[in-house]
Amino acid sequence: MWRIFLEKELKDSLQSARFVVTSLVSIALIALSFYLGIAHYQARLSQYEQSQQMMLETASQQTNWMAASVFAFRKPDPMEVFVNGINSDIGRYSEINQMRGIKLVRSEFGDDPMLAVFQFLDLSFVVQIVLSLMAILFTYNAINGEKEGGTLKLIFANQISKAEFILGKLLGNWVALLVPFIISFLIGAMLIIAMGVEMSAAHWGRFAIFAFSAVLYFTCFMLIGVFVSALTKRSSLSFLILLVCWIVSVLIIPKAATMLAGQAMPVPSADEIESRIASFSTQARTEFFASMNKLFAERFRPVEGQSQEQRDQFVRENQERWQQEEKEIRETMDKKIAEYSARQYEDLYNQKNSQELLALSLSKFSPASAFQLVAMKLGGTDTGLKRRYEDAMKDYRKQYTNFLSDKGGGHGGIRLSVSNGRGTVSAAEPKKINIAEMPKFSDPVYGAGEAINASLFDVGLLALFNILAFVGAFVAFLHYDLR
Amino acid sequence: MEQHATISAEGLTKIYEDGVCALDHVSFAVKPGEIFCLLGGNGAGKTTAINIFLGFIPPSQGVAKIHNVDIHRDPLEAKKYVSYLSDVVMLYPNFTARQNLDFFARLGGKHALTRDDYYTALRRVGLQEKAFEQKLKGFSKGMRQKVGLAIAIIKESPAIILDEPTSGLDPKAANEFQTTLLGLRAQGKAILMSTHDIFRAKEIADTVGIMNEGKMLAIKSRKELEHEDLEQLYLNYIHGKVAA
Amino acid sequence: MLRILVEKELRDILYSTKFSITFGASALLVMLSFYVGIRNYQESMREYESAKSVNVSTMATLTDWNGVQHKVFREPEPLQVLVNGVANDVGRTTDMRVRGELSLFNSRYSVDPLFAVFRFLDLNFVIAIVFSLFAILFGYDAINGEKESGTLKLVFSNAVSRADFILGKLFGSILALIVPLIVPFLVGCLMVIGFGVPISADEWIKLLLIILSGFLYFGAFLAVSIFISAVVSKSSVSFLFSLVVWIFSVLIIPKTSILVASQIAKVPNVDAVDAQKRKFLNQQLAGRQQKMQQFMQSATFDEGFSNRFNAFNDSISKIYEKERETFFQRLNEDWRNKKEWQERWAFRLSRISPTAIYQIASSNLAGTDVALKQRYLEAVNKYQEQFGEFMMKKGVSMGGMRVVIRSSGQQTQEEQPKPINVSELPQFVETRENVAAAFSRAVPDLGFLVVLNIVLFAAGFVAFLKFDVR
Ligand SMILES: Nc1ncnc2c1ncn2[C@@H]1O[C@H](COP(=O)(O)OP(=O)(O)OP(=O)(O)O)[C@@H](O)[C@H]1O
Numbered sequence A: 001m002w003r004i005f006l007e008k009e010l011k012d013s014l015q016s017a018r019f020v021v022t023s024l025v026s027i028a029l030i031a032l033s034f035y036l037g038i039a040h041y042q043a044r045l046s047q048y049e050q051s052q053q054m055m056l057e058t059a060s061q062q063t064n065w066m067a068a069s070v071f072a073f074r075k076p077d078p079m080e081v082f083v084n085g086i087n088s089d090i091g092r093y094s095e096i097n098q099m100r101g102i103k104l105v106r107s108e109f110g111d112d113p114m115l116a117v118f119q120f121l122d123l124s125f126v127v128q129i130v131l132s133l134m135a136i137l138f139t140y141n142a143i144n145g146e147k148e149g150g151t152l153k154l155i156f157a158n159q160i161s162k163a164e165f166i167l168g169k170l171l172g173n174w175v176a177l178l179v180p181f182i183i184s185f186l187i188g189a190m191l192i193i194a195m196g197v198e199m200s201a202a203h204w205g206r207f208a209i210f211a212f213s214a215v216l217y218f219t220c221f222m223l224i225g226v227f228v229s230a231l232t233k234r235s236s237l238s239f240l241i242l243l244v245c246w247i248v249s250v251l252i253i254p255k256a257a258t259m260l261a262g263q264a265m266p267v268p269s270a271d272e273i274e275s276r277i278a279s280f281s282t283q284a285r286t287e288f289f290a291s292m293n294k295l296f297a298e299r300f301r302p303v304e305g306q307s308q309e310q311r312d313q314f315v316r317e318n319q320e321r322w323q324q325e326e327k328e329i330r331e332t333m334d335k336k337i338a339e340y341s342a343r344q345y346e347d348l349y350n351q352k353n354s355q356e357l358l359a360l361s362l363s364k365f366s367p368a369s370a371f372q373l374v375a376m377k378l379g380g381t382d383t384g385l386k387r388r389y390e391d392a393m394k395d396y397r398k399q400y401t402n403f404l405s406d407k408g409g410g411h412g413g414i415r416l417s418v419s420n421g422r423g424t425v426s427a428a429e430p431k432k433i434n435i436a437e438m439p440k441f442s443d444p445v446y447g448a449g450e451a452i453n454a455s456l457f458d459v460g461l462l463a464l465f466n467i468l469a470f471v472g473a474f475v476a477f478l479h480y481d482l483r
Numbered sequence B: 001m002e003q004h005a006t007i008s009a010e011g012l013t014k015i016y017e018d019g020v021c022a023l024d025h026v027s028f029a030v031k032p033g034e035i036f037c038l039l040g041g042n043g044a045g046k047t048t049a050i051n052i053f054l055g056f057i058p059p060s061q062g063v064a065k066i067h068n069v070d071i072h073r074d075p076l077e078a079k080k081y082v083s084y085l086s087d088v089v090m091l092y093p094n095f096t097a098r099q100n101l102d103f104f105a106r107l108g109g110k111h112a113l114t115r116d117d118y119y120t121a122l123r124r125v126g127l128q129e130k131a132f133e134q135k136l137k138g139f140s141k142g143m144r145q146k147v148g149l150a151i152a153i154i155k156e157s158p159a160i161i162l163d164e165p166t167s168g169l170d171p172k173a174a175n176e177f178q179t180t181l182l183g184l185r186a187q188g189k190a191i192l193m194s195t196h197d198i199f200r201a202k203e204i205a206d207t208v209g210i211m212n213e214g215k216m217l218a219i220k221s222r223k224e225l226e227h228e229d230l231e232q233l234y235l236n237y238i239h240g241k242v243a244a
Numbered sequence C: 001m002l003r004i005l006v007e008k009e010l011r012d013i014l015y016s017t018k019f020s021i022t023f024g025a026s027a028l029l030v031m032l033s034f035y036v037g038i039r040n041y042q043e044s045m046r047e048y049e050s051a052k053s054v055n056v057s058t059m060a061t062l063t064d065w066n067g068v069q070h071k072v073f074r075e076p077e078p079l080q081v082l083v084n085g086v087a088n089d090v091g092r093t094t095d096m097r098v099r100g101e102l103s104l105f106n107s108r109y110s111v112d113p114l115f116a117v118f119r120f121l122d123l124n125f126v127i128a129i130v131f132s133l134f135a136i137l138f139g140y141d142a143i144n145g146e147k148e149s150g151t152l153k154l155v156f157s158n159a160v161s162r163a164d165f166i167l168g169k170l171f172g173s174i175l176a177l178i179v180p181l182i183v184p185f186l187v188g189c190l191m192v193i194g195f196g197v198p199i200s201a202d203e204w205i206k207l208l209l210i211i212l213s214g215f216l217y218f219g220a221f222l223a224v225s226i227f228i229s230a231v232v233s234k235s236s237v238s239f240l241f242s243l244v245v246w247i248f249s250v251l252i253i254p255k256t257s258i259l260v261a262s263q264i265a266k267v268p269n270v271d272a273v274d275a276q277k278r279k280f281l282n283q284q285l286a287g288r289q290q291k292m293q294q295f296m297q298s299a300t301f302d303e304g305f306s307n308r309f310n311a312f313n314d315s316i317s318k319i320y321e322k323e324r325e326t327f328f329q330r331l332n333e334d335w336r337n338k339k340e341w342q343e344r345w346a347f348r349l350s351r352i353s354p355t356a357i358y359q360i361a362s363s364n365l366a367g368t369d370v371a372l373k374q375r376y377l378e379a380v381n382k383y384q385e386q387f388g389e390f391m392m393k394k395g396v397s398m399g400g401m402r403v404v405i406r407s408s409g410q411q412t413q414e415e416q417p418k419p420i421n422v423s424e425l426p427q428f429v430e431t432r433e434n435v436a437a438a439f440s441r442a443v444p445d446l447g448f449l450v451v452l453n454i455v456l457f458a459a460g461f462v463a464f465l466k467f468d469v470r
């Protein structure tokens, strides 16, 4: 029996202005977002390749390894086509330098605030905002609209159970939504192939899961639409309620959750940590000096009042031991400071992690942010992106530093050696460095396995939302007043 | 034994959640080949009674039976034998008249109907030919009413329940409707309809039930009405001039 | 007559569920945006202060101005948290150097990508996204809804002119929208005062202007939806159209226009420019080393060597710095010109959407528009001159290279160098823009909004004149 409904629902949808308008809009937008995403990715890729090339070129002009400025660049990943995530917010590269630590600088948005004004139109955005709206538009009057049209009574004047009706209704609407979705994703996939984006099998796999979770996502809104429609008598009211739900879950909860987590679990800034460490080390140093002073006073106590010669003798005898002693004290102090600062940074790291955990867990009350998180994790443009690159770059820095010291290190710049009244600048060795010797930066691996593992929980959450909404819709309809 | 009633109400009572007593121990029966008109003013309880017959609301007391099946006990079984025209007929605006009819026909278990069958049904209720394949969007109230009527008759069920079927019909259409109804009666259908239209009721009804404030004040057969002025009778009942 | 209609409209809306829901939602959001904005401001102020003090205290441990690594920080401004604009995307820290190009890093979002994921909820967002949606909600069935409920015929069976009717609709719904914005906004202002956020008179005026442009903004949406409702006969269809207009205006056009503009007007990527600069610097360095070598070969190492060396170093540094500056300037200007042309295109295109117009206007008023980075960089560059002069006075060489000859093994207590006095360092003060400057930048867009309101309303009016009342 439900097949009759399915058929009717499809026919009804396909003939309505609503269907035509919404599916045209969503197909156009999704295709557009694919195109823009690909264009953006390719621009970034060529920028990346160009920059790396130029870096190598300038470095190869150098005659001294110390003078070569080496950068590690963040490599664009094809998954960015679908989810830009925090990609444009964090720096694109870091200088690899003996002196300074890793710092990702020059974010795309920072470089070009124009892009930050309205941000990108990526696929995950379109899905998150537009498809959910479409889903609501499809189902806001699924039940109460039939009542308003008087057809609900006519239907139930027949030998039909409520379960059959609602199942047919859901399935019909779902298929009607799925059609433009599949069409537009196929167009997108064709664009990807036609425009020559190099996607590995793993990328396609991640893309498939992305598409799957997009389906889960809009299905969820569709079910919520039916649910609300089965709770209300008038379709104008159900639409209002759904619109508010949509605003809250798509626009408000994600933002509010991160901000509330930021307030509830404030994390000190790096500068604050540094100032703490600085004041700790000043204190440690004063303590150190005080204890040294005391030590000196004690050391010379045995020779107090004796002649200069005896004193010198005493010093000479003990010098080695004292030096050892002093070294030990200094080392313990240094160690203490190092430990303190390591602890502070670890604390910061942990605090940031738990802040993030809180923020993201709070935000997951909204299917929209659950979807966004899935998308970002699949795309590898989640908050972990920065950390992954920083870690990889830190490793690379170690490698590079070792390499430099093998090359006969020392600090960069111009080395002057002065000997017997004639000076030479020794840095100006005529031979150019061979850039091929340099270790290569390898991007952090973020494979399909990791991506899928990371997003699995949120995909499950989306599925759970679906089940809840389905049960809600079902139960609400069982209690629906048919008159 | 007397022939079984296809539609029967025994002591139907409905008290709404807010305490309104919309039906107060109403009993009547409609036999095959009988047209039963529920006559009553606005708010008399006609739609309430009909809603109970279709299982949309449970009765507070009493039993409503269709084809001898208690609608409240076994709604799905009972609904096999009834077709219905509701008081608000909007239907699906995006479907054509035929598509609407097709959908409901199949819901009613008629799977093998052809386009011609639908056209015949639409013709029978007097819808103009050119509207058959037009979307319901542009239909007037009466045209929609006719499609609704076609839906009610195409199921060919033994019981037909119509809630104010003639409201919004033009005189010609009303006349055609009357003919259709008489045809249905001749086929042996039991027809229960509510109406405000005293004159038409008098013309076609085999039995008239006069209702007011949830009570069935009187049930008169055609024979009993033959020599009476139904309008006067109705007003008298409503104003309580005649004891029930 | 108009009064009766406005009154009816207001009453109709105020008693509706629609109004209570929108009022509740918007009150909550506006106050939330204020609260979070204020907390954010305080937080970033604390970060700013501690960054500054770390900077000072690390410098204070030094004994030589030569080793100074001075940093300059962008001060958070109260209006920036209400209208974020690009404030969180542009770097906040600058490594101050005596010479050379300065850059900004440590933007809010790059430091805390967590917040970049969903970005902040600011007042501007609430107005741009939520209020425009509410405006549609209030206007989509203004005309055809009345037709559907049959009241339109009843109204026009009286001596009512169409102008009166549509004006009544417009005023009534505008008033009904202003209330849910203005009430929580006033509460928000009280919160600003209560939390002790230092806000100047100029900034109050800017805030007022931002809200006024918000009114103009949703007025435009109201006019659009009334227009649509007068063109389309069914309210469910007109809602669909209004929603599509909203999606395009709020979500699609602004984003797409930027991307279209970057296709039309190509700008070389920043890394290429950087690489050119680096190449140039390397060439300079090579030349410099040559000169240095020549100098050394002819040098005699006597008492005066270090002075002579430093003087020589300073003199060539000056020449190279000049060269560098002109080259960089040319490069930067070239790039900026292209970029500005691109930006002009982007914003011109985006102005098809009222949302973009409003956002441009409000971010201009709040000083968080695209030009924020450029303005700030200019201020920092100006400070660099001051800083350079100061450091020169302190005897820091331009080349950052200095020969100090110390005979080893003679370090006694008296010779221990004294720490530098950091308070001598010139302060970096960013002058906040006054209202006039901000307003003059926002004027064109405010004008656009006004024109848009008039045009859309006129369109609605004309459409209504032709509307079939039956
Ligand atoms: N859902 C409900 N809840 C409470 N009372 C109701 C409900 N539906 C109907 N009523 C009341 O029941 C009474 C009968 O209503 P009903 O709709 O059956 O009248 P009717 O005879 O069909 O009138 P009309 O000729 O106007 O269609 C009325 O007093 C009405 O107010």
Ligand SMILES: [Mg+2]
Pocket: B046, B047, B048, B087
């Ligand atoms: Mg009725």
